[in-house]
Amino acid sequence: MLDLTAVGGEQAITAVDDQGHQEELATTPVPFRVRHRIVMYPNCNWFAARFLDVENLGKRPLRLKGYFFYLLPAIGGSPQGDGAAGPPVPNYYARIGAAWKDEAAGGAYGAVAV
Numbered sequence: 381m382l383d384l385t386a387v388g389g390e391q392a393i394t395a396v397d398d399q400g401h402q403e404e405l406a407t408t409p410v411p412f413r414v415r416h417r418i419v420m421y422p423n424c425n426w427f428a429a430r431f432l433d434v435e436n437l438g439k440r441p442l443r444l445k446g447y448f449f450y451l452l453p454a455i456g457g458s459p460q461g462d463g464a465a466g467p468p469v470p471n472y473y474a475r476i477g478a479a480w481k482d483e484a485a486g487g488a489y490g491a492v493a494v
Contacts, residue, residue, distance in 0.1 A: 382418040387411065387437065410438040429491075449491050451478045456485030465490060 389411040394403040415432040429449060436442035453462035465481035465488050479490025 381420075383432070384416045384418060385413060386416075387413050389438070389442075408440070410436060410440050410442045412437055412442055449478070451480065451489070451491055453480040453482075455480060455482035455487040455489065461485065 389409050392405050392409040394405060396402055413435040415434075417430045417432055418427055419430075420427045431447055434442070434444060434447075453459045455462050461484050462480050462482045465479035479488065481488035
């Protein structure tokens with residue numbers, strides 16, 4: 381079991397339309413600290429990740445409307461050759477989950493909500 385802490389919120393992430401363009405910022409970002417728990421099980425090729433808490437590090441109120449696990453591809457050591465695995469949806473973090481594959485490296489990984 382690993383408890384992980386990270387900081388973020390200095391740079392805003394906005395919604396992306398079907399053409400891949402980000403929306404304009406509607407408000408100023410609020411810095412935060414977030415904690416997750418990762419649990420790995422013997423002889424399994426998967427692990428469980430759980431959101432634990434978020435702490436406001438800014439001066440303005442932090443309004444948390446939701447959260448998601450943001451997976452970036454780097455199978456085989458780099459994102460080159462990695463492509464989305466699964467249905468072709470505009471936002472890969474949609475409720476169905478996120479998955480990446482690299483045919484040349486022979487690997488894949490993804491996330492699903494339970």
